[in-house]
Amino acid sequence: MSEVILGSKMVQLLIALILVSTFMILGSTRLYSCVRAFGIQSFLLACVAGIVAYSTGKVDIYIVALLTLAIKAIIIPYIFIYIIREIKVKGKSNSM
Numbered sequence: 001m002s003e004v005i006l007g008s009k010m011v012q013l014l015i016a017l018i019l020v021s022t023f024m025i026l027g028s029t030r031l032y033s034c035v036r037a038f039g040i041q042s043f044l045l046a047c048v049a050g051i052v053a054y055s056t057g058k059v060d061i062y063i064v065a066l067l068t069l070a071i072k073a074i075i076i077p078y079i080f081i082y083i084i085r086e087i088k089v090k091g092k093s094n095s096m
Contacts, residue, residue, distance in 0.1 A: 042073035
């Protein structure tokens with residue numbers, strides 16, 4: 001029973017951190033910062049799935065957590081950063 005309570009508290013903390021990372025994305029004007037915050041948010045989401053999998057003992061939720069970590073937290077941000085570098089996106093311009 002104490003594992004469920006501890007898992008619940010950890011999930012609440014991770015959800016709060018996901019909310020903070022959402023505000024980072026909304027408040028950022030730099031594309032790299034948005035991609036990094038997206039990666040952090042995806043990592044935290046994978047952690048939530050891992051905690052739920054541990055609490056319930058379901059193997060398929062572990063698979064979801066690993067896929068979220070691999071695809072959403074690692075591969076997609078890597079592709080975004082690669083595209084940003086290839087099209088040579090610059091930072092904020094002072095043209096206005």
